[in-house]
Amino acid sequence: MNPVIVIAVISGLIVLLLITGAPVKPLRFVGQVxxxxxxxxxxxxxxxxxxxxxxxxxxxxxxxxxxxxxxxIPGVVGLAVIQMWIV
Structure with missing residues (x-):
């Protein structure tokens, strides 16, 4: 895809969000994840x-x-255990 088109679409979405206002809760959830x-x-x-x-x-x-x-940390330990003993 042409980079100019991608930049134009992203810029258009940013302008649209600035004009209409962004919904707060979904963006906060996405940011936390x-x-x-x-x-x-x-x-x-x-x-x-x-x-x-x-x-x-x-x-x-x-x-x-x-x-x-x-x-x-328990998830990291679990991944390490899986890596050592299962895989």
């Missing part, structure tokens, strides 16, 4: 950085980041 996924990716990064000494490597993708972000 996105923040949790980013925190989960950070958890996995640290797990991979410190776990490389012990042979632990969990791939960082949307599914594993979501699991570790939503469940927190």
């Amino acid at each position: 996105a923040m949790k996924v980013m925190i989960g990716a950070l958890f996995l990064f640290f797990l991979n950085a410190f776990g490389s000494q012990y042979g632990i490597h969990v791939p960082i993708n949307l599914a594993t980041s979501s699991i570790s972000g939503i469940l927190g």
Whole structure:
């Protein structure tokens, strides 16, 4: 797809949201979920950085980041256990 078209569509959506006003609750929910996924990716990064000494490597993708972000530290431990004993 042409980058000019993509930029024009995104700009148009931003202008539309500025004119009409954004619904607050859905955007807040999407923002919270996105923040949790980013925190989960950070958890996995640290797990991979410190776990490389012990042979632990969990791939960082949307599914594993979501699991570790939503469940927190127990989710990271669960992913590490799955990686070590099941996979």
